[in-house]
Amino acid sequence: MRALLRSLAGLAVLSLSALAAAEPDPSSLLREMAWALDRTNYEGVFIHTHLGRSETMKVVHRVDSEGRITERLVSIDGSGREIIRNDDEVRCILPDRRSVFVEKRNNQNPLFANLPQYSEKLGLYYDFVSLGAEKLLHLDTRVLVIEPRDEYRYGYKLWLEQSTSLPLKTQLLGEDGGVIEQILFHSITLSDEIPVSAVEPGVDASDFTWYYERDEAPAGTETRPDVWQAADLPPGFRLEATNSEYLPDSDSPTQHIVYTDGLASVSVFVEPGSRGDGGLAPGTSHRGAAFAHTARADEHMVTAVGEVPAVTVKMIADSMRKTTRDARR
The missing domain is CATH 3.30.200.100 (MucB/RseB, C-terminal domain)
Structure with a gap:
């Protein structure tokens, strides 16, 4: 009987070890997320909630055969605002103001500019907690919470699609743990290839006023x-x-x-x-x-x-x- 109990205990330990090994560590998830945001072709519609208001936007993220990135964001709630980012610049087209603002491109993705790029130093100021799996948009996601260790920064909660690590839902968390800002995808489609026409402006801005940095x-x-x-x-x-x-x-x-x-x-x-x-x-x-x-x-x-x-x-x-x-x- 004792031998049987020892065997069962051993199997339990092995099972727990296997589960631990199967669960990726937070640093791996963040590295995979950063790669997916830049290197994956995807189109989707998301809801951005901020200041108690919501805005629905469409995003098209295209990576060509040479790794060049073009991204187009379009507000579909009425204003028609568009943001187009390529290798050289970022254009913000405001049809309601008949204006275009052009800036030099930085390295930030305008949709996910504040999401973390993992480094070991982050661990000095944040705790990373994996909350396991959860369904979102009928897809399997891994939920990751990033908790600040002091009063100088906010926290995050991320829902990362399991096969790609794309963030399907992100929340910025205040000092009391409440949600300050949220991006939630309503739909998302991954593609092997996206045509150039999908990231071209949908508005003819040739007669708008252009402002250059x-x-x-x-x-x-x-x-x-x-x-x-x-x-x-x-x-x-x-x-x-x-x-x-x-x-x-x-x-x-x-x-x-x-x-x-x-x-x-x-x-x-x-x-x-x-x-x-x-x-x-x-x-x-x-x-x-x-x-x-x-x-x-x-x-x-x-x-x-x-x-x-x-x-x-x-x-x-x-x-x-x-x-x-x-x-x-």
Whole structure:
């Protein structure tokens, strides 16, 4: 009898070990998700819920035979807004305003810009918890929760389709665990190939007003703008990018600096006081998941904004200082 019990116990241990081995670790899931978002051809319709409002959008994500990516997002709720991203630029077409805004492309996917790219350092600031399998859109998904370890960042909950790791549902979670923002696919189709016509604009914008991002100083103006950096950053945040942007109605540059911990990100805009005075007043404000904090520094207006708690943007904005170019890290 004892021999039989020992055998059954051994089988139970083996079964548990097999189940553990079959369940992928969170880091693998995030790596697979990042690959799927860029390298998979898919079309779908999703509902974006934010600020208590919902917007239904269509997405077409195309990867050609050479790995070049083109993506088209279309609002199908009435405005007809389109965002088209390719290797070189991002276009935002606003039919209701008869306007097109063109910016240089960054490395972010406009639909899933805030989803994590896994790195070992993230484990210092977040806990990753796998909640097992769940059905969504009649598909099998793996549910992953990303919990912040401090008050400087928000959490996430992801439903990843099992065979591809595409995120079928994502939630941004506030400090109380409540849902601040959500993207939920209503339908999604994977394809071996998507025609070029599917990612072309659906609106003839040839007679619209076009606005182009300007990163060069107008002739006869200062070409070496001041360098700004944060003297005090929340744990884990680091400088991600910085550049100067010239608004159409100004010869003075706006500094745009981005800090990130690998998941959460904060954009900082530094404007000369004469122009910034017409914008946000000093202090903290919020719109949905995003908090903004504006402060005055050395005759400039500094605004930090991001989908992070208020304490994060306040710490960064209040510590921004103008430095010499040699002091920049």
